[in-house]
Amino acid sequence: MAKSLSLQLDTQLQHTGTAAFDPVSGAAPVALPSMRTSTVRFQNLDALDEAQAGKAKGERSVTYGRVGMDTHAALEQVFCDLEGAERAFLASSGLGAITLALFSVLNSGDHVIVADCAYGPVRYLDKTVLGRMGLEVSYSRARVADLAAQLRPNTRVLYVESPGSLLFEMLDIPALAQFAREHKLILATDNTWGSGYIYRPLDLGADISVVAGTKYVGGHSDLMLGAVMAKDPDIVRRINDTHYAMGYSISADDAWLAIRGARTLPIRMRQTAQNALEVCQFLAGRPEVVRIFHPAWHEDPGHALWQRDCTGSNGMLSVELKLDNAAARRFVDGLKLFGIGFSWGGFESLVQLVDHAALQPHGYWTATSNAIVRLHIGLESPGDLIADITQALGRAAQG
Numbered sequence: 001m002a003k004s005l006s007l008q009l010d011t012q013l014q015h016t017g018t019a020a021f022d023p024v025s026g027a028a029p030v031a032l033p034s035m036r037t038s039t040v041r042f043q044n045l046d047a048l049d050e051a052q053a054g055k056a057k058g059e060r061s062v063t064y065g066r067v068g069m070d071t072h073a074a075l076e077q078v079f080c081d082l083e084g085a086e087r088a089f090l091a092s093s094g095l096g097a098i099t100l101a102l103f104s105v106l107n108s109g110d111h112v113i114v115a116d117c118a119y120g121p122v123r124y125l126d127k128t129v130l131g132r133m134g135l136e137v138s139y140s141r142a143r144v145a146d147l148a149a150q151l152r153p154n155t156r157v158l159y160v161e162s163p164g165s166l167l168f169e170m171l172d173i174p175a176l177a178q179f180a181r182e183h184k185l186i187l188a189t190d191n192t193w194g195s196g197y198i199y200r201p202l203d204l205g206a207d208i209s210v211v212a213g214t215k216y217v218g219g220h221s222d223l224m225l226g227a228v229m230a231k232d233p234d235i236v237r238r239i240n241d242t243h244y245a246m247g248y249s250i251s252a253d254d255a256w257l258a259i260r261g262a263r264t265l266p267i268r269m270r271q272t273a274q275n276a277l278e279v280c281q282f283l284a285g286r287p288e289v290v291r292i293f294h295p296a297w298h299e300d301p302g303h304a305l306w307q308r309d310c311t312g313s314n315g316m317l318s319v320e321l322k323l324d325n326a327a328a329r330r331f332v333d334g335l336k337l338f339g340i341g342f343s344w345g346g347f348e349s350l351v352q353l354v355d356h357a358a359l360q361p362h363g364y365w366t367a368t369s370n371a372i373v374r375l376h377i378g379l380e381s382p383g384d385l386i387a388d389i390t391q392a393l394g395r396a397a398q399g
């Protein structure tokens with residue numbers, strides 16, 4: 001990890017990943033260009049040998065196009081800055097980054113405990129691939145008190161996500177890290193929610209942090225990207241070797257877009273967080289609202305952990321509404337400023353009617369017949385978003 005000019009992330013993100021000066025002209029572009037290449041050519045065989053030797057030592061060494069050149073290296077540095085990591089490894093999607101993290105540290109016959117609030121497709125990965133590879137997976141509420149009963153002699157990894165998907169359950173990462181150390185487990189956590197900017201799991205004791213750059217880092221809903229970060233040299237080495245062996249690679253243009261997105265991550269994140277709190281304030285006064293899931297909201301059960309471990313929040317929230325399924329569908333269809341769709345972290349507001357089946361495995365919320373609606377609050381005027389929600393609740397009530 002290169003030395004930074006400032007300890008402040010807001011400053012770091014503007015000065016990381018810039019182009020080096022041309023030795024002849026002494027000039028450089030402000031924004032690093034997208035360096036597209038499928039392979040690399042060397043001045044002579046000595047230069048190639050040196051690059052190969054670096055690669056053999058596990059260093060970031062460019063010998064072929066897959067690993068990428070300056071644009072990729074600059075984006076890796078952005079993720080290192082964000083997460084306080086030594087190395088970052090890029091994958092073509094957030095889910096790709098999750099598979100990279102797991103395949104890097106699991107051996108055949110190992111057991112991994114997965115937090116019940118983790119991103120849903122991890123269960124699909126388990127069902128379709130991990131089982132076939134001879135890996136055992138079990139799911140648990142990710143609290144120390146619940147985890148001890150899950151341990152097996154072959155348990156090797158604790159895989160969590162904080163705050164959890166869909167309901168944003170805050171986990172006690174320092175306590176989980178302590179538990180992991182006591183039982184010689186590797187703690188890997190999905191930090192897409194925090195994206196390194198507002199939550200730094202590696203600083204809190206996690207061994208591996210995984211981020212879907214598709215969300216807040218990219219920030220403009222126009223690219224797919226994942227990254228895996230670590231500090232520990234042994235773990236870095238395992239990820240490095242697995243990354244190479246499995247052929248993970250991203251396009252220079254996507255790396256370039258993500259660097260561009262990262263420059264404005266601080267202001268986008270702060271603004272969506274502020275907009276989301278305004279929406280929470282409004283929702284709290286509505287008779288249809290039973291519960292708001294948003295750790296920065298003072299009534300959220302994870303609020304104290306959020307205050308302790310996070311430096312900010314974002315635009316994600318879920319809300320339990322006293323609406324039956326038909327009324328909830330009218331509500332969602334009635335929203336005009338919220339796109340109906342998955343994903344989040346872009347500039348725009350999105351809504352998802354959460355399938356109760358996806359919440360069954362969570363111990364965090366006891367299923368009722370009420371609807372759970374997940375909102376990504378974007379950069380629109382919060383007043384407009386609140387007016388839109390108001391009129392859509394009116395539609396929901398119209399039977």
Ligand SMILES: *Cc1c(COP(=O)(O)O)cnc(C)c1O
Pocket residue numbers: 092093094095096119161165190192193212213214215224225226343
């Ligand atoms: C979206 C998401 C992912 C997957 O990212 P993709 O780039 O869509 O594959 C992983 N984890 C979390 C928490 C996510 O929200």
